[in-house]
Amino acid sequence: MTLILSNEEIESVLGMADCVEVLERLYRELADGRALVRQRSDIIVPGPEPGTVYGLKSMDGVSPAWEVGAVRINSDLLHWPVRNGFTRREKVPAAPGGRWVGLVLLFSSRTGEPLAILPDGVIQRMRVGGTGGLAVRHLAREDASVAAILGSGWQAGAALMGAHAVRPLREVRVYSPNPEHREAFAREWEEKLDLPVRSARSGREAVAGADIVLAATNALEPVFEGAWAEAGMHLGCVRQHELGEAVLRRAAVVAVNAHEGIPQHLMHPEVSQHAELSGGRGWTGVASDMVEGRPLLAEIVAGRGPRRTSPDEITVFLNNIGLGAQFAAVGAHVLERAHARGLGRELPTEWFTQDVHP
Amino acid sequence: MTLILSNEEIESVLGMADCVEVLERLYRELADGRALVRQRSDIIVPGPEPGTVYGLKSMDGVSPAWEVGAVRINSDLLHWPVRNGFTRREKVPAAPGGRWVGLVLLFSSRTGEPLAILPDGVIQRMRVGGTGGLAVRHLAREDASVAAILGSGWQAGAALMGAHAVRPLREVRVYSPNPEHREAFAREWEEKLDLPVRSARSGREAVAGADIVLAATNALEPVFEGAWAEAGMHLGCVRQHELGEAVLRRAAVVAVNAHEGIPQHLMHPEVSQHAELSGGRGWTGVASDMVEGRPLLAEIVAGRGPRRTSPDEITVFLNNIGLGAQFAAVGAHVLERAHARGLGRELPTEWFTQDVHP
Numbered sequence: 135m136t137l138i139l140s141n142e143e144i145e146s147v148l149g150m151a152d153c154v155e156v157l158e159r160l161y162r163e164l165a166d167g168r169a170l171v172r173q174r175s176d177i178i179v180p181g182p183e184p185g186t187v188y189g190l191k192s193m194d195g196v197s198p199a200w201e202v203g204a205v206r207i208n209s210d211l212l213h214w215p216v217r218n219g220f221t222r223r224e225k226v227p228a229a230p231g232g233r234w235v236g237l238v239l240l241f242s243s244r245t246g247e248p249l250a251i252l253p254d255g256v257i258q259r260m261r262v263g264g265t266g267g268l269a270v271r272h273l274a275r276e277d278a279s280v281a282a283i284l285g286s287g288w289q290a291g292a293a294l295m296g297a298h299a300v301r302p303l304r305e306v307r308v309y310s311p312n313p314e315h316r317e318a319f320a321r322e323w324e325e326k327l328d329l330p331v332r333s334a335r336s337g338r339e340a341v342a343g344a345d346i347v348l349a350a351t352n353a354l355e356p357v358f359e360g361a362w363a364e365a366g367m368h369l370g371c372v373r374q375h376e377l378g379e380a381v382l383r384r385a386a387v388v389a390v391n392a393h394e395g396i397p398q399h400l401m402h403p404e405v406s407q408h409a410e411l412s413g414g415r416g417w418t419g420v421a422s423d424m425v426e427g428r429p430l431l432a433e434i435v436a437g438r439g440p441r442r443t444s445p446d447e448i449t450v451f452l453n454n455i456g457l458g459a460q461f462a463a464v465g466a467h468v469l470e471r472a473h474a475r476g477l478g479r480e481l482p483t484e485w486f487t488q489d490v491h492p
Numbered sequence: 493m494t495l496i497l498s499n500e501e502i503e504s505v506l507g508m509a510d511c512v513e514v515l516e517r518l519y520r521e522l523a524d525g526r527a528l529v530r531q532r533s534d535i536i537v538p539g540p541e542p543g544t545v546y547g548l549k550s551m552d553g554v555s556p557a558w559e560v561g562a563v564r565i566n567s568d569l570l571h572w573p574v575r576n577g578f579t580r581r582e583k584v585p586a587a588p589g590g591r592w593v594g595l596v597l598l599f600s601s602r603t604g605e606p607l608a609i610l611p612d613g614v615i616q617r618m619r620v621g622g623t624g625g626l627a628v629r630h631l632a633r634e635d636a637s638v639a640a641i642l643g644s645g646w647q648a649g650a651a652l653m654g655a656h657a658v659r660p661l662r663e664v665r666v667y668s669p670n671p672e673h674r675e676a677f678a679r680e681w682e683e684k685l686d687l688p689v690r691s692a693r694s695g696r697e698a699v700a701g702a703d704i705v706l707a708a709t710n711a712l713e714p715v716f717e718g719a720w721a722e723a724g725m726h727l728g729c730v731r732q733h734e735l736g737e738a739v740l741r742r743a744a745v746v747a748v749n750a751h752e753g754i755p756q757h758l759m760h761p762e763v764s765q766h767a768e769l770s771g772g773r774g775w776t777g778v779a780s781d782m783v784e785g786r787p788l789l790a791e792i793v794a795g796r797g798p799r800r801t802s803p804d805e806i807t808v809f810l811n812n813i814g815l816g817a818q819f820a821a822v823g824a825h826v827l828e829r830a831h832a833r834g835l836g837r838e839l840p841t842e843w844f845t846q847d848v849h850p
Contacts, residue, residue: 190561209599233845241567255848366562485592490613
């Protein structure tokens, strides 16, 4: 049977502590070249309305340890509104019912069969937060206990979960430009984690004295100023430009998730005008030269990269681009747990296989 | 609703004449850079048994004319048996029920929604045969009427359909090493096309005097000898090495389907021994330098490439690698016809969409 799960079902079986362990094992496979990743690609054509584009995005990966291959697909309408003075890249929920489209397909590397078709939302969130947590585990000070979160959205919560899974936090601060959003975030996570979570009135206030600073925003401009960096900090982000360049120059270690700083992108000739909407930085909104030559998190996890050598050093992890194999490993873990609990909708595998040699 | 179709349903709505017209329109879009293609990628890891490998293959494409994006995925166990003296690359039907796994997912570029999940077999066959037919239309002599088919399998039938759709054939010859196979092919297609189809005892006998020669085999060695080439012939193949290099040197035009001669491939360190099984040519079994710098079929279809300038010239089309956009355009056509006839199994689109911004 091929399993269909909802985001709610996935959330019910995927804890952050487990997610970090699954990723730790995967990153060792990646460092050895056993787990393999096909870089993300984006095809971009004009959307149905002026100022919108359609993007078909995919990435693949195989984890031999899990005996699973994954293809993650996003089929998105995008636009670039300005909110709170920041240009943001947003996905329009244009599918029936006002919904978004992101899928993870899982395949067995023993039989080839399609094991599951999953929405990508919860896995995406957890693998990003979990990867940030993996970097905190391997780069932050052992005694790090104060975390600052820049951003108050869905990924900001995952970033906090990732740090909380690997360091015994005693205090959390959050800043985002909208006071209601940051205060709601503080209330929500104070209750969830049973920790003091304080809403700060500025980014500077949030990060002052923090051991761990994690940015998780949709902003296309940096949200961290170089002068805010303090000795001993570990910083992480989900978009490589969020921290700005100044702190990278001061850091002892700047690790990246992949050397391909930007996805392979194929663009319709009429889309170039829309690309200007993302602050003139082109489709991806990022510069590729920020990650070239940097050590990979996988090398650091496998003990073959640079490490923090003193409590005063600044360390940074740029979670610059996703890896298809993250969906294979985390997806396989979800599937194992879902089967054990009898969750999901089973469809006949014959619907997704064939009796002809293609 | 998201539509699930079977290969039988797809076959019932996809005729070769229509398929060639759909591809003609797509190739004009491709020539203008409006239809876009993400090159095929293969991730290759060890399979469950010695001598087998697992391959996760994908390609993407968007056709703005059809307002559809496609991701085509193959999840295969492979081995390389020697049959009739030829090393072949074969997919093992290891999925439950002894089945193979190839999928085409279609998405709307207006809403992002998943429109359909289809098996790839029939569309794969028809788009390969149809692309060969498109090349026959634009490169073979106008009065070409005798076709030779090298190979007697599923793709050989599609190659014949492709030629038949664009030139009024009066005679067909077929050769493949197994007499039973070639005789069965001759009987089957003589009846289907109401044309004389003769089984030849050698490749040379099949091609002597033919106007159109189409190779459609799984052989990893050439099946056509350079000395067999005759003035005025058009030749096509589904694997770029099938015709050998000699005829390419004599040809006035050698068109290719894509300049990426081999897929992007990412290989587990233990797989290299299996790659030796494919005749020492590595994973893909082909050399990339055969296609570099050649004119694209899309340019020729759009009237911007070289053309046959005399009835004595030899022309060649190397259908060297598939294009994801073929699945978008042909898949969209199939979907339109299937909806009109009420075919298929409708699943709730909500199963494949989500209410979170991923």
